[in-house]
Amino acid sequence: MQKPGALEATLSEQTFNQLRSIIQERAGIEFPEEKRYLLESRVRPRLVACGLSSFEAYTRHLRDGRDSVEMTHLLNAVTINETSFFRHxxxxxxxxxxxxxxxxxxxxxxxxxxxxxxxxxxxxxxxxxxxxxxxxxxxxxxxxxxxxxxxxxxxxxxxxxxxxxxxxxxxxxxxxxxxxxxxxxxxxxxxxxxxxxxxxxxxxxxxxxxxxxxxxxxxxxxxxxxxxxxxxxxxxxxxxxxxxxxxxxxxxxxxxxxxxxxxxxxxxxxxxxxxxxxxxxxxxxxxxxxxxxxxxx
Ligand SMILES: C[S@@+](CC[C@H](N)C(=O)[O-])C[C@H]1O[C@@H](n2cnc3c(N)ncnc32)[C@H](O)[C@@H]1O
Incomplete structure (x- = not known):
């Protein structure tokens, strides 16, 4: 169940740093400061899906490591997948x-x-x-x-x-x-x-x-x-x-x-x-x- 607040939650600088280091450790993908809002908008639906009301709670949930499936969902949410046939x-x-x-x-x-x-x-x-x-x-x-x-x-x-x-x-x-x-x-x-x-x-x-x-x-x-x-x-x-x-x-x-x-x-x-x-x-x-x-x- 979605708790009130997930849609209004904002990503603080400290939590942004924690979240981006989790992503970088797992997948190598870097999120520079200017992509903070992109990360926030990509991850917010995951808070909703997990029934969590803040990015802090979500980051703790990832860090405790018990929900390995959520890591897959997170990486699915944050990767950029632009592609096309015969691109180059x-x-x-x-x-x-x-x-x-x-x-x-x-x-x-x-x-x-x-x-x-x-x-x-x-x-x-x-x-x-x-x-x-x-x-x-x-x-x-x-x-x-x-x-x-x-x-x-x-x-x-x-x-x-x-x-x-x-x-x-x-x-x-x-x-x-x-x-x-x-x-x-x-x-x-x-x-x-x-x-x-x-x-x-x-x-x-x-x-x-x-x-x-x-x-x-x-x-x-x-x-x-x-x-x-x-x-x-x-x-x-x-x-x-x-x-x-x-x-x-x-x-x-x-x-x-x-x-x-x-x-x-x-x-x-x-x-x-x-x-x-x-x-x-x-x-x-x-x-x-x-x-x-x-x-x-
Ligand atoms: C922009 S797309 C490029 C797709 C295709 N190679 C092309 O040039 O059209 C980047 C892809 O890299 C994948 N990706 C990002 N980090 C990855 C990693 N650590 N291991 C494997 N794939 C990764 C993303 O999921 C995404 O599908």
């Missing part, structure tokens, strides 16, 4: 025209039969499905014997449900070429605006699972990827978290595999562990083809 067009062109054909040739010579792609922080699945469409349309016909696995991961369990459902608003599919739109999306409903349901032939190519990029246990299990797309998420982390995540990504790639980040993101110092390659106007980061001994961290 030049990256998909580079993958289609150069990176995937070259990688597949290389893997074929090595005797590898499966190429593995990972959309890390995939939100509602748009990026992972864009990869699947690209593979289905442009790569499989050229390499019919090769198998492909596409994985989408995110910390937000609600967007993962949306990803599995595969139903999208017009805005999300605005960059999908007309031919793919006609072939792979079915228009549905009219009252609250159209939505577009993705065909099961593409949905079946992608697996989704919850994963926290800043959790060492989650990340140590990620191995042997040929391509990782990790766009528009490192921008929410502080420098040391970002560095650590990039270390995990490097280790998760097969030698010769590629990492993409968002179009205008920079890797800073962490770039030095990769080879920077410019392909078709897109900047990619390649793990060296030499196999080095695995670092213990």
């Amino acid at each position: 067009a030049s990256q998909f062109e580079a993958l289609r025209d150069q990176i995937l054909p070259e990688l597949i040739e290389m893997r074929r010579k090595e005797g590898t039969k499966t190429v593995r792609l990972w959309s890390a922080a995939c939100s509602a699945g748009d990026e992972a499905y864009s990869l699947a469409i690209l593979i289905q349309e442009r790569i499989k016909p050229r390499f019919p014997r090769m198998k492909f696995q596409v994985l989408g991961t995110d910390i937000n369990t609600e967007v993962l449900e949306e990803a599995r459902a595969g139903e999208y608003r017009e805005r999300a599919i605005r960059n999908v070429p007309e031919t793919y739109l006609r072939k792979y999306f079915r228009k549905k409903g009219r009252e609250r605006g159209n939505s577009y349901v993705l065909d099961s032939s593409i949905r079946d190519m992608v697996t989704f699972k919850a994963l926290n990029l800043t959790d060492s246990r989650d990340m140590r299990r990620m191995r042997d990827y040929d391509v990782i797309m990790c766009a528009n998420v490192l921008i929410y982390f502080d420098q040391s978290q970002k560095k650590q995540v990039l270390k995990y990504m490097h280790r998760a790639l097969r030698p010769g595999g590629y990492l993409f980040v968002g179009g205008s993101e920079a890797l800073g110092d962490s770039a030095s562990q990769f080879e920077s390659v410019q392909k078709e106007g897109a900047l990619a980061y390649r793990r060296s083809r030499e196999v080095r001994s695995r670092s213990p961290t």
Whole structure:
């Protein structure tokens, strides 16, 4: 039951600091001072849902650690999930025209039969499905014997449900070429605006699972990827978290595999562990083809 006061509650500076440090510890996401009101408005519905009347009580509830499900709800509420199909067009062109054909040739010579792609922080699945469409349309016909696995991961369990459902608003599919739109999306409903349901032939190519990029246990299990797309998420982390995540990504790639980040993101110092390659106007980061001994961290 909602107690009176939850809707009027305000987030004091002290509680804001406590709450943002909980979020940063759990998910790496930073909330700078100027985002205090954003955090307040995102978290308020959680107070209501928990029947608590103040942010102080909510923060205590999280800290006492007995309600692990609430932590999931909190992270679902505070993550920014903006995404769309074929978001960074030049990256998909580079993958289609150069990176995937070259990688597949290389893997074929090595005797590898499966190429593995990972959309890390995939939100509602748009990026992972864009990869699947690209593979289905442009790569499989050229390499019919090769198998492909596409994985989408995110910390937000609600967007993962949306990803599995595969139903999208017009805005999300605005960059999908007309031919793919006609072939792979079915228009549905009219009252609250159209939505577009993705065909099961593409949905079946992608697996989704919850994963926290800043959790060492989650990340140590990620191995042997040929391509990782990790766009528009490192921008929410502080420098040391970002560095650590990039270390995990490097280790998760097969030698010769590629990492993409968002179009205008920079890797800073962490770039030095990769080879920077410019392909078709897109900047990619390649793990060296030499196999080095695995670092213990
Ligand atoms: C702005 S969206 C980017 C989606 C997609 N990569 C793109 O570029 O279109 C950022 C996503 O990162 C996810 N995220 C934030 N922190 C995360 C973490 N620690 N581990 C995994 N995913 C995280 C959010 O839930 C959100 O879906």
